[in-house]
Amino acid sequence: MVKTTVRLMVRSLLATALLHSAGPALAQDSTLGRQDQRIALPDLGNSARHVLSEGEKEEYARAMLMQMRAYEVMVEDPLIADYFADMGYQLVAHSDQPEQHFHFVVLDEKRVNAFAAPGGVVALHSGLILAAEDEHEVAGVLAHEIAHITQLHMFRALENTQNMTIPIALGMLALVLAGGGGGEAISGALAGGAALQQQAWINFTRANEAEADRIGIVTLTQAGYDPMGMAEFFERLNRINRPSGEAPPEFLRTHPVTTSRIAEAKARAANMERPETRDGLNFYLAQARLRALYEKEAGPAIYWFRDALEDPATPSQIEAHQYGLSIALQRDRQYAEAEQLLERLLAQRPNHLPFLLQKASLDLAKGQSEQALASLAELHRGFPGNHAIATQYSEALLLDDDPDQARIAATILREQLQRRDDEPRLYRLLARASALSGDDFNASLALAEYYFRSGEVTEALQQLDMVIARQDLSYYQRSSTDARLEEMRVIASQFDHSEAD
Known part of the structure; x- marks a missing residue:
């Protein structure tokens, strides 16, 4: 709803x-100005x-x-x-x-x-x-x-x-x-x-x-x-x-x-300088990933990529089509062909991050969690601040409901939230990681932030109200939660009439 x-x-x-x-937009202005400087406009x-x-x-x-x-x-x-x-x-x-x-x-x-x-x-x-x-x-x-x-x-x-x-x-x-x-x-x-x-x-x-x-x-x-x-x-x-x-x-x-x-x-x-030609691989990969993941069903995406691979294309476009096809095949549980495509891509670019992350995703889908976690841990050590790696690694760590792995995930997620404090997905993962590691207080706070930043203001307020009702809070926990609850209420007051929709 x-x-x-x-x-x-x-x-x-x-x-x-x-x-x-x-x-x-019908305005016509033939004055080009000097193209080697910023256009001087009133x-x-x-x-x-x-x-x-x-x-x-x-x-x-x-x-x-x-x-x-x-x-x-x-x-x-x-x-x-x-x-x-x-x-x-x-x-x-x-x-x-x-x-x-x-x-x-x-x-x-x-x-x-x-x-x-x-x-x-x-x-x-x-x-x-x-x-x-x-x-x-x-x-x-x-x-x-x-x-x-x-x-x-x-x-x-x-x-x-x-x-x-x-x-x-x-x-x-x-x-x-x-x-x-x-x-x-x-x-x-x-x-x-x-x-x-x-x-x-x-x-x-x-x-x-x-x-x-x-x-x-x-x-x-x-x-x-x-x-x-x-x-x-x-x-x-x-x-x-x-x-x-x-x-x-x-x-x-x-x-x-x-x-x-x-x-x-x-x-x-x-009249402007044109850049040197570049392969555009990362754009084509992002475009292919978008098509493969956000098509409602995997079938149409698989058909599109197979058809595209029959048409003339640049080497970068071909790689992107293979990458997209591998993602779509994984969605359709055709793991063997998906893996063949990824292995071909990794043979050409063994250190390319989108391919490595997709291989870890495929390993998880196939039930090879130990191999996937090892790959993601290595990537995280090499690039500790990378958002995509941190998110995928945290999700993988939480799959087995293991408290020790959850504590690792919680640490990674808190580091990410220092850079991206407005991303609901990170709060949702942190709520789960905190709960699995026995930190109920921070799990509740993270869940409230997830609700709030996802537009579910009422649910966020209810979550913090339940935290305030607890009898085991320290002075600092209660005062900081009170302050955040008041901030949310101020924002929620702007939307009071929306409940009538």
């Missing part, structure tokens, strides 16, 4: 981001900076992330999530505002789209990643969305419409994130809920889209990606489904692309 505890406020916020991108965002404080933006970002997790649409596989987050942070480091705080996420949503939202949230739909031909295309989309945030586009629009858009947008997030209604339901919600403000949004987004293109393409180039990636992706999406008269991809409905806009992007890219 879809959780309701954080719905109300975030519906308006995320819907605002979608409305922001819903108007046609600072149109100064007054918009005061629409929300920095603290409010971060609160909204946190609430939106909680909502995405509550709807269970976020891709939380560490290898996939970390790859695209790292891509985003690399772009931010080369943007005009490298100090800006961002949250990059991948959503399990088949429509080809991406969006930026208040508080630095940038979301890529899985459908967009799977539609991309290389890393430069996805980086181009991310650079574009980053520019929407650094240039305060949605806050300019909010300021101009005197904050009228948030109440008009109420009710849209359930359609957007639950995914049950698809594109038609979202289009209907936009048509009904945004009619009064449609022209105001269009007037802003015409300039916004052009500005995001201009700034994004500079960021893309300075981060070492091919500046042509943005234009080529837009152009290819613009051709999809055109001959049959079907609707264009969702990205084009929320980020309309004209031929002149494509031409301008190409003209800018042509």
Whole structure:
């Protein structure tokens, strides 16, 4: 059942981001400027900076992330999530505002789209990643969305419409994130809920889209990606489904692309330095893993990868197809063929982390836990801070319900949480590790944090209430739990009316 505890406020916020991108982007600006420097643009965002404080933006970002997790649409596989987050942070480091705080996420949503939202949230739909031909295309989309945030586009629009858009947008997030209604339901919600403000949004987004293109393409180039990636992706999406008269991809409905806009992007890219050709292996592996793990059934993924291996491809793409096929075969319990493929890949790249982690996963699936644990322990010793290794190793340590192994897992998870204190999965694992090792107090605290960061605020409060009711707490345990409970209650008070949904 879809959780309701954080719905109300975030519906308006995320819907605002979608409305922001819903108007046609028709601006044409042929001025390319000097391409060896950052484009000098007027600072149109100064007054918009005061629409929300920095603290409010971060609160909204946190609430939106909680909502995405509550709807269970976020891709939380560490290898996939970390790859695209790292891509985003690399772009931010080369943007005009490298100090800006961002949250990059991948959503399990088949429509080809991406969006930026208040508080630095940038979301890529899985459908967009799977539609991309290389890393430069996805980086181009991310650079574009980053520019929407650094240039305060949605806050300019909010300021101009005197904050009228948030109440008009109420009710849209359930359609957007639950995914049950698809594109038609979202289009209907936009048509009904945004009619009064449609022209105001269009007037802003015409300039916004052009500005995001201009700034994004500079960021893309300075981060070492091919500046042509943005234009080529837009152009290819613009051709999809055109001959049959079907609707264009969702990205084009929320980020309309004209031929002149494509031409301008190409003209800018042509005057910029293009990077040396690279194999793009890690992108293709992340893309293949996404397809293999997040297809509802293993069968269609197996069919897709077998078919792809029959087509011409680069060596990196072939490796990625074999990797994806191995994952899909493992899901289908075809362990022998999955292992053959992995052994072939490891023979070529014996130290490549995605292959080593997948081999450990396969060993666990086959019941060879001792071999898997030995491999994961060795990897953890070599790379103690690696998120993907730590997560998979901790999960493996907890499979046998062994208290000694659980204590090792708890130590690893606490170290990870020092770097990633907003990841529910780590708290869930820590709760189990603490319980297995006999630490009931910390197990309860970790479980409460898991609930809270997953959008289940009521459950989190109930969990901490039960902790407070215990008679065996030390002064420090009681006071720290009281303080955290009060923090959660303050946040929960913002969502009181959501229970009426």
